[in-house]
Amino acid sequence: MANVEMIVRLKVPDNVAITAFNTLKRMNYTALKKLERADYYKFDVSGNIAQFKEKICKTDIIINPNKHEYSFNLNGTINEKNDGKNNGKAIKIKMAKINLLVQDLDNSLGLLLTLKERLGFSNIIKLEKGVLWTMYFEPKFSPIEDWRKFCNDNQRTKQNDAKVQGLSTELIKIPPFYERRNFYSRDAEKIAEDIAKNLLMNENFQRYVVLK
Amino acid sequence: MRLNNMKKPKIAVMYFPGNNCEEETRERCIEVGMEADIVRWNSKEDLSNYHGFIIPGGFSYEDRIRAGVIAAKEKIMESIRKEANNGKLLLGICNGAQVLVETGMIPGLSNKVEMALAPNTNPLVTGYYCAWINIKSIYKKTCAYNHLYDENEVIAMPIAHGEGRFVTKDKELAGKLIKNKQIVFRYCGNNGNIKDEFPINPNGSIYNIAAISNKEGNVMAIMPHPERASWQWQIPELKKGNGMASAIKVFESMKNYIEERMI
Numbered sequence: 001m002a003n004v005e006m007i008v009r010l011k012v013p014d015n016v017a018i019t020a021f022n023t024l025k026r027m028n029y030t031a032l033k034k035l036e037r038a039d040y041y042k043f044d045v046s047g048n049i050a051q052f053k054e055k056i057c058k059t060d061i062i063i064n065p066n067k068h069e070y071s072f073n074l075n076g077t078i079n080e081k082n083d084g085k086n087n088g089k090a091i092k093i094k095m096a097k098i099n100l101l102v103q104d105l106d107n108s109l110g111l112l113l114t115l116k117e118r119l120g121f122s123n124i125i126k127l128e129k130g131v132l133w134t135m136y137f138e139p140k141f142s143p144i145e146d147w148r149k150f151c152n153d154n155q156r157t158k159q160n161d162a163k164v165q166g167l168s169t170e171l172i173k174i175p176p177f178y179e180r181r182n183f184y185s186r187d188a189e190k191i192a193e194d195i196a197k198n199l200l201m202n203e204n205f206q207r208y209v210v211l212k
Numbered sequence: 213m214r215l216n217n218m219k220k221p222k223i224a225v226m227y228f229p230g231n232n233c234e235e236e237t238r239e240r241c242i243e244v245g246m247e248a249d250i251v252r253w254n255s256k257e258d259l260s261n262y263h264g265f266i267i268p269g270g271f272s273y274e275d276r277i278r279a280g281v282i283a284a285k286e287k288i289m290e291s292i293r294k295e296a297n298n299g300k301l302l303l304g305i306c307n308g309a310q311v312l313v314e315t316g317m318i319p320g321l322s323n324k325v326e327m328a329l330a331p332n333t334n335p336l337v338t339g340y341y342c343a344w345i346n347i348k349s350i351y352k353k354t355c356a357y358n359h360l361y362d363e364n365e366v367i368a369m370p371i372a373h374g375e376g377r378f379v380t381k382d383k384e385l386a387g388k389l390i391k392n393k394q395i396v397f398r399y400c401g402n403n404g405n406i407k408d409e410f411p412i413n414p415n416g417s418i419y420n421i422a423a424i425s426n427k428e429g430n431v432m433a434i435m436p437h438p439e440r441a442s443w444q445w446q447i448p449e450l451k452k453g454n455g456m457a458s459a460i461k462v463f464e465s466m467k468n469y470i471e472e473r474m475i
Contacts, residue, residue, distance in 0.1 A: 016276045023285050104331070110338045199285065202278060202314070204328035204381045 264301030267308030280310025355429030
């Protein structure tokens, strides 16, 4: 038996994602720069996986090729952008990307029955579905206190602390790329969970998980 | 609270994009002797001029993300919450009930969202389900919406929703709601018998809950549609009659409550 994850996205503009994004902006989640939504399916399948994948993506119940695209892989591309700062010298900044899956606590069996009984997918043993939200957070230029707190939290060496102390304010605002990314990814995950609790799911009948 | 120079209770029927029951809801208010306006979600109108508010049924924001959740985050809901906190009436019908649950104002026992209106569980269909059902008034005069009902009075109303199952993750919440007399209406059979089985309980709601009020009794979320069952001609079994049907008493109760306390 094997696991097959399938992500189905709209090719056309996703009004739900747009509305969610606009609502989150109204709720002051300014660090969120982009929001995508997809249907998520996880099949436990026996038998030939390649054949299953070929067949399932032709099922018009799950995918309408006129408006959907699909993949069997969670890892999409991480957006990069030129932020136009750093004295005009172009630097590329990777956005922190968080995949957050929202699922109902009582997953409906309706789709599984349809696939098995009407469409002949007798090799599906289990099906989970949910909504996959992909959130992109832009690294922000943190206040110096945040950056120092990050250094302390991460038990930086005295030498590095001194280095930080000695840097000009401007430079401290733009720490080395990898550190900035670590700092923000941690922060981004917290914000993503907060967004889930405040808008994307109701914990009285749903749950969320951050997919790594 | 007393609003001067107002002879009739005045209700604002709040319209969010995608609602579709605002006209008949307004009509029912007028028919029982109240004034009623439809107020849009982006209105700058001073809401303090109204004695009460109704969020009608429909599909606000196309039920995007979850039914009612986008409207619940609209700025105007902050003003409505403020008015309700001052004792003004606030009724959510169907989609309006979903909005009130998503704001946390129902059941309103803490500052968080304590319940959800989850997708129906129904052996016949997945998703949207529309049918005539019966509900029972559990108490009399415990809130603004059952003032004129007798205890155990059975009322015919239609339901029309895909997400109407009251649920909570808090195992102690149902007990608190019962103790506080916040469960105003429950799904029942023709003779008032309550069974937690389809079709008596049409959506799998815990404790057959059809409507819940806040502890103070001025806010209520109801999933069935009283505005669609207020006249005998609207009810299949009574359609030859011309008189009012018992669902109209939800609106009459509001009027009665406002007149007793506010005017």
